[in-house]
Structure formats: structure tokens, C-alpha cells
Amino acid sequence: MGLKQRKCLKHASFYFSISSPFFKQRQIYRRSNNRKERWGKKLIKRIEHAGIMVKNLEKSIAFYTDIIGFQLLGRLDHPNGRIKIAFIGTEGTDGTQIELLEGYNDSLPAEGKxxxxxxxxxxxxxxxxxxxxxxxxxxxxxxxxxxxxxxxxxxxxxxxxxxxxxxxx
The missing domain is CATH 3.10.180.10 (2,3-Dihydroxybiphenyl 1,2-Dioxygenase, domain 1)
Incomplete structure (x- = not known):
């Protein structure tokens, strides 16, 4: 089993990257300050959501729910008063969600990273x-x-x- 240790200077913590035949993918752990926890806790649990900037929130909600088949899971307004947000996804909330954002930055190109x-x-x-x-x-x-x-x-x-x-x- 390969074990790599890297010090994060910003937070003065140690991160461990563990790879072995037993893991399907590399797991990242933070060293715990608690002596009872040998490896600490996994830092990344899963992908929570992916955000898509949209020009018209209502039009996008209709597309993703009526045509694609996702469910509208919730809406909220950002505290800055400009951004409107909707979350969509599949049945149940355990899966990754899509966040639709209206009013974030209309000048950004549709094709990004x-x-x-x-x-x-x-x-x-x-x-x-x-x-x-x-x-x-x-x-x-x-x-x-x-x-x-x-x-x-x-x-x-x-x-x-x-x-x-x-x-x-």
C-alpha cells in the first residue's frame, strides 16, 4: 500500500493519500489531532452539486424538469439579492444535484473549463x-x-x- 504525506502550510495539517488494490480510487485523508483516530476522516465525501449559469431560470427549470425529467428539489435567493438559485436532480436527495444560477455573471461565455x-x-x-x-x-x-x-x-x-x-x- 502506497502512503504519501503532504503538509499543508496554510492550515498546518497533514494530508494522506492512500492507494492500494483494495481502493477503487485514491482516497484523501486528513491526519487527526485526536490520538484515538488513527487516520482521521475522509475530506471529500462525494460531489454535492454542479452549478450551471443560466439566463432565464424559469426556462431552464422547465427544460430540465419537463424535457429531461429531473425534479425541482428547491429554490432560494442568494443573500446578495441578484442571484436566483434552483436545485434539480433525480428522485431522492442522496445523488448529485444540479444548481441553476440566474444573475451570476451574464457576460461569461457558455463554454468554460x-x-x-x-x-x-x-x-x-x-x-x-x-x-x-x-x-x-x-x-x-x-x-x-x-x-x-x-x-x-x-x-x-x-x-x-x-x-x-x-x-x-
Whole structure:
């Protein structure tokens, strides 16, 4: 088992990165000051949400709920008074949510550092047909098949954001 230790000067803490055949992915832990805790607690528990800046919150909520099939999980206004926020996601709140933000910064380009948001589906052909019937614009003309058998196709959201239908074997 490989163990690497790195000191974070800002917080004067030690972080451990553990990789072994037993972990599917590298785990990051913080050393605990409590002597009873040998390794401390995992720092990152899961991805909570991904934020998408939108021009029209109501239009985006309608797209993601009526066409894509997500549920509206909640709304709130930012304390600054300019930003309106909505959270959408799948059934149950244990999964990663999507945060729609209106009024954040309209001058930012639609294409940024985040390339796309992938949506896992069963039956990609049926989903493509359903979305095309709803008038959704597709970026790809054909489904792409990866060497592992997974298949995907990109389409656009209401503000030009790239979304991906992704089907695994």
C-alpha cells in the first residue's frame, strides 16, 4: 500500500493519500489531532452539486424538469439579492444535484473549463428520439461507441451548455 504525506502550510495539517488494490480510487485523508483516530476522516465525501449559469431560470427549470425529467428539489435567493438559485436532480436527495444560477455573471461565455454534464441513461436511442421530438438540438449526428461498449451523444441545454446522454453496458 502506497502512503504519501503532504503538509499543508496554510492550515498546518497533514494530508494522506492512500492507494492500494483494495481502493477503487485514491482516497484523501486528513491526519487527526485526536490520538484515538488513527487516520482521521475522509475530506471529500462525494460531489454535492454542479452549478450551471443560466439566463432565464424559469426556462431552464422547465427544460430540465419537463424535457429531461429531473425534479425541482428547491429554490432560494442568494443573500446578495441578484442571484436566483434552483436545485434539480433525480428522485431522492442522496445523488448529485444540479444548481441553476440566474444573475451570476451574464457576460461569461457558455463554454468554460467544464466541458459537459453527463446524464446516465438506459436505452440511449429512445432518449434521443424523445429529446428530438421535444425540439432539443443535438451537437453530434451519431451515437459514439467507446472501446468498452459505452455509448454517448451530446446535445444542448437552453443556454448552450453541453449535455451528454451516456449509456453503459
Amino acid at each position: 467544464v466541458h459537459h454534464l453527463a446524464l446516465k441513461v438506459d436505452g440511449i436511442e429512445e432518449e434521443i428520439a424523445r429529446l428530438k421530438e421535444a425540439g432539443v438540438r443535438f451537437i453530434d449526428e451519431e451515437i459514439t461507441t467507446l472501446p468498452n461498449g459505452s455509448r454517448y451523444m451530446f446535445f444542448e441545454g437552453p443556454d448552450g451548455e453541453w449535455l451528454e446522454l451516456f449509456e453503459t453496458n
